[in-house]
Amino acid sequence: MSSTEHFYSLNRFLREAHGSKVIKLSIDGGFTCPNRDGKLSTKGCLFCSAEGSGDFTPSAQLSITQQLHSALDLVSKKWPQSTKYIAYFQSYTNTYxxxxxxxxxxxxxxAFPQLVGLAIATRPDCLEDETVAYLQELSTRTHLWIELGLQTSNEASARQMNRGYTLDCFKDAVFKLASYGIEVVAHLIIGLPGETLEDYLATARFIGQLPLQGVKIHMLHILDDSPLGRIYQKNPFPLLTEEEYIFAVGEILKLLPSHFVIHRLTGDGAGDHLLAPLWTRNKKQVLNHLNHYLKLHDIYQGKF
Incomplete structure (x- = not known):
């Protein structure tokens, strides 16, 4: 990173890899999840929306090609000059x-024109050997990364959220994929019920020891179509303020290895379903406040 950068952004990483702006096109592959179909549970992870965290994807009733065209129509209004794309299989468990x-x-x-990569979101307990072998072959033909939802290294919190797999399962999956030369991105959620700053930092230290390519960090969203949303409506529990969230992200960044690509530092909650925290609706403002905070306090990725 240069002296003016505070973290290694996905935008910079993709520009370095592909020589231009690269846009992710989110799609729904029509998959389900073992935490929903009864194999493990029917409840799903408590924080997960009815759409399987794919709230901004086109309809799964459309073909993959139709969805990519639909997603392209949306992003081309914001980035009309972009000529390269990554298909992001976002909803539910995309290797299940x-x-x-x-x-x-x-x-x-x-086969979609000007596609340079695939990003595939899945669970660490849904990576069969033959699937991983195929993913390795894919990685020789395109820019591929696998996104795994860790959320927290606190096993008690994970059980409370009905995550459905252990920390060892996550760790084994990361090492397995890395042994095949496949890039892996971990998802973290800040603000899970009962967790404190020390829990967030413990999670950061845990992933810092793993052979990851990158990390996604975002605030806990309480959605009205999630099990956690229904719990919150009956018995509201404390959530982080924007200031508390920004402070936590700054402390996490200090602990993350400088070579980790930061895929996200905040997230979007579907506006029609977001119960709280409402400050997350203004993503641009949150990022502006975060960048100002990092600059003001001389915080940069890997500082500690």
Missing amino acids: APLATLKAKYEEAL
């Missing part, structure tokens, strides 16, 4: 299907 099904969907996406 027979290999033939996965191949059909991934290969259809790869």
Whole structure:
């Protein structure tokens, strides 16, 4: 990082890798999840929306190609000059299907014009050996990364949120994918019920020891179509303020290795479903306040 940068952004990483602005096109592969279909549970992770965290994807009733065109229409209004894209399989668990099904969907996406990569969100307990072998082969043909939802390294919090797998399961999946040369991105949620700053920092220290390519960090969103949202409506619990969240992100960044790509520092909650915290609706303002805070306090990724 240069002396004026406070973290290694995804935008910079993709520009370095592909020589231009690269935009992610979010799509719904039509998958489900073992935490929803009864294999593990029918409740899902308590914080997860009815759309499986794919609230901004096109309809799964459309083909992969149709969804990519639809997503492209939306982003082209904001980035009309971009010529390169990554297909982001976002909703639910995108390796939870027979290999033939996965191949059909991934290969259809790869046929989309000017696509330079695939980002695949999944669970660490849904990575069969034959699937990982295929992902390795894919990674030789396109820029591929796998996104795994850790959220927290606190096992008690994970059980409370009905995550459905252990910390060892997550760690084993990261090392397995890395051994195949596949890039891995971890998701973290700040503000889970009962967690404190020390929990967030413990999670940061935990992932800092893993062979990850990057990390996504965002605030806990309380959505009215999630199990946690229904709990919150009956018995509201404390949530972080914007100032508390920004402070926590700054402390986390200090602990993360400088080579980790920061894919996200805040997130979007679907406006129609967001119960709280309402300050997260203004993503641009949150990022502006965060960048000002990092500059003011001379905070940069890997400082400690």
